[in-house]
Amino acid sequence: MIALLIRDLRLAFRAGGGFGLGLGFFLILAVLVPLGVGPDPATLGLIAPGILWVGALLACLLSLDRIFALDHEDGSLDLLATSPIPLEGVVAIKALAHWITTGLPLALAAPVLAILLNLxxxxxGVLIVSLVLGTPALSMIGAFGAALTVGLKRGGLLMxxxxxxxxxxxxxFGAQAVTRAAQGLDAVTPLLLLAGITAGSVALLPFAAAFALRINLR
Known part of the structure; x- marks a missing residue:
């Protein structure tokens, strides 16, 4: 499983592998929003939590179709399905690789972009914590969606x-946590709910995604 994780990370870091695509989109969004709504600091500070979280969500969405598509095209997915590694473990590892190359860089870059939006x-601090807690759920849910649509032509839109x-x-809950923290309020409750969503996704969705893959590979 470690070898599979290293392989997926190498593929993601190669040119055209998806790494940097999410960060580039995140940066473009943070630059375009002030141009669209105006440079008023009060307005930007008010909408910053929602814009940052929407940007992170859409940036994760950009590379979801690559989670299983390349392996399906070259036949690697069939080999993984018949290997001693449980298919649920394969799904979890691929979701982890997606998070390391997409969600984690977004969480680390978010404070810099928050300055542009006058957060x-x-x-x-809560922005970083919320993204670290929430983006694994985005990757895991995305892996489930990718498993449902693997093998479909132009399945990206459906996914x-x-x-x-x-x-x-x-x-x-992610945007609410950042909003409450920016206003000086307690953000513990939305952060706990965010952690609960991630825990539930990681616990349940590998099995659902593996079931979907088995059906699609028949």
């Missing part, structure tokens, strides 16, 4: 339609 200083409703609770 209040008390919200910076987006499937996973976006499942992303809503993570988006709501």
């Amino acid at each position: 209040a200083t008390p919200g910076f 987006s339609l499937l996973v976006l409703p499942l992303y809503m609770p993570t988006l709501v």
